[in-house]
Amino acid sequence: MTTVEAGQAATWARPRLRTGIVLGPGMWRDGKLVHHVKDPETGWYYRVGPREHFLMSRMDGTRSLDDLAEEYATAYQRRLGPENWQQLFGMLHKRQLLHGATDPDALAALAATAGGGAAKAKRGLLSGRLPLFDPQRLFDRVLPWLGPVFSWWFVVPALAVALAVAGYVVWHLPELAGGVGGRPLLAIVVAVAVTWLIVFLHECAHGLTCRHFGGRVTEIGVMWRLPMIAPYCKVDDVVLFTPRRRVATAFAGVFVSMLALVPFAAVRLWGSPGVLYDLAGTMLLFGTATAAINLVPFLRLDGYHMLSHTLNLADLRADSYRFYGRLLRQGPRAVAGYRPRDRAAFTLYGLTSVLLAGTVLTFLIRYWYTTLANWLTPTWAVVILTTEAILLATLITHLTRRRPTPTP
Template sequence: MTTVEASQSATWARPRLRPGVVLGPGVWRDGKLVHHVMDPETGWYYRVGPREHFLMSRMDGTRGLDDLAGEYATAYQRRLGPENWQQLFGMLHQRQLLHGATDPDALAELTASAAAGAAKARRGPLSARLPLFDPQRLFTRVLPWLAPVFTWWFVVPALLLALAVAGYVVWQLPELAGGVGGGRPLPAILIAVVVTWLIVFLHECAHGLTCRHFGGRVTEIGVMWRFPLLAPYCKVDDVVLFTPRRRVATAFAGVFVSMLALVPFAALRLWGPPDGMLYDLAGTMLLFGTATAAINLVPFLRLDGYHMLSHALNLADLRADTYRFYRRLLRQGPQAVRDYRPRDRLAYALYGLASALFAGTVLSLLIHYWYTTLARWVGPGWSITILIAEAALLTALLTHHTRRRPAPPRPR
């Protein structure tokens, strides 16, 4: 037996995952429990079932196959046969996850395919991403200085302060809206655009720093195009490896920092000079900043509020799974969704109904506003014709985009 064969034989006898491979906790996806597996060397994120996760989590080089089989039989009341081991090790070998049994060429191919998939996902007519730099080192250096902000001694008072600012904006809403609509603060609005962009950047950094605080990697900061907006983004894919509470905290961190950034403007509005550029700027920032934070928390848009709700329910993709749930329910009847947990059936049913109500309300308001605007310009008859043509064009574009959209190369 050669040295290589002896090494591989030892690897199979007492299997161990490669250093750096991380197994995430269970999360529910389409009625099934799955676990995410992160391979930092190749950049891939995989999904495995709970039984594969059970065995992989015990592959630490100290247990032989008999030990693993015994623990599995105790947990699942089922013995593993040769075909089961062949299937498991075939998957581990294909993904190059076993220590001492890797092929450099296969690793390079996996790395290249992950990078190519990520680059392809960045391009699109309605959404695209332009990476700018890797913030991992910067966040690692800054994080020790920010340790106090992750304690309850800071979070609770800061949250109360943010809620106080939101309450002040609601209380002063007529005055703030009147100031913006009156045409006085046009210079303040222009300055507010720049300041808002800086706050959005801090918002994204808050996501990244929170992810890094919980042990995740933050590999990318850049600029994102999501029609019709252009804004910074921070890539925090490692949240799939966190517990639900930590995932919720990471998703909420951005809105939290955005609201805290409005505190100086509230102070300026309350105790500063009652007129002038700074007063107008403070009012503009409070109005639009609070509105942006509120929109971010709406759980029917794929923003922070949506991710917070998904994480709180421990569901991988609430919207996509809700579509699948209703498609099965409407096509095949209640029998088709009996495999779902009762709490998931309730979550999907309520979220689907609430989403439809929200979308219908927003669409009705938009159509009414656009119709009344067109009617003033071209009359009622042409207004209806234009609305029908726009609806047909939008439907065709969405259908075309949906058919051509590639499947995501890795889970998010």
């Protein structure tokens, strides 16, 4: 037996995952509990079931296969057969996750396909992402100086100040909104530039919080969904966090955005009329509105992710779609396997989404109809609205059919 074969035999006898492999806590996806597994060397994230996670979490090189089998039988009241071990080790070998049983060429191939193809697929004329730099070293330098801001001694008072700013904006909303049209061009231009800076800080807050909890932040860049263009920060490691830490990471952006408005509130409270005073009013109005929109759980923004993480769901919207699809096609029996709390969450989220979308659509149609009727005639308004509805439905159908099915 060669040295390599002897090493592999020892690996199979007392299996151990490669150094650096990270196993995440469980979260629910489509009614099933899943765990995320990260391989930092290749950049891949994998999803495994609770039973695979149970065995992988105990592969530390100290337990034999018999030890693992006994612990598994105690936990699940079921013995593992040869075909079960073959399936498990086949998956581990394919993903190169076992210590002492790796192939450098296979590792290189996995690293080359992790994220590269997906990033190119996401880039298009109407929507996409453009990575700019890896912020890991920058965040590692900054974090030691920011340690106190992650303590409750800072978070609680700062949150109270942010809520006070929001209350001030709501209380003075007529005054702030009434002066938008009369604000000088300079105040508007500066407001746009400052808003971009705040959005950048917003994204950095996500990244710094992720890094604070031990995650890796791989890139900062610019994303576009025309006509919107904004920076983004990639924090994929949140799937390895507990629900509380995932919620904190998602909320960090809005939290910093609201704190960034505190100086403008001070200018409005104690400043005198002028360009800076007008700029402060514009920033308070649109900054608070942006933060509020970010918290709406029916848009795929921070509020949506906070709600998903609070419920410990991987993707609340997608799972709600699947839930209603099965319910409408096959009846209540098709969703009987879901947990009661998940059935309640999907039902409420779906109904509320439809109600909100219907309300917004009704107001938009009514506003557009009234505008067209004033410009032209009621008859032409109906014709134009009908034509637009047909074109929009055709476009949505076309895009839906062209969308490729994601591969897990």
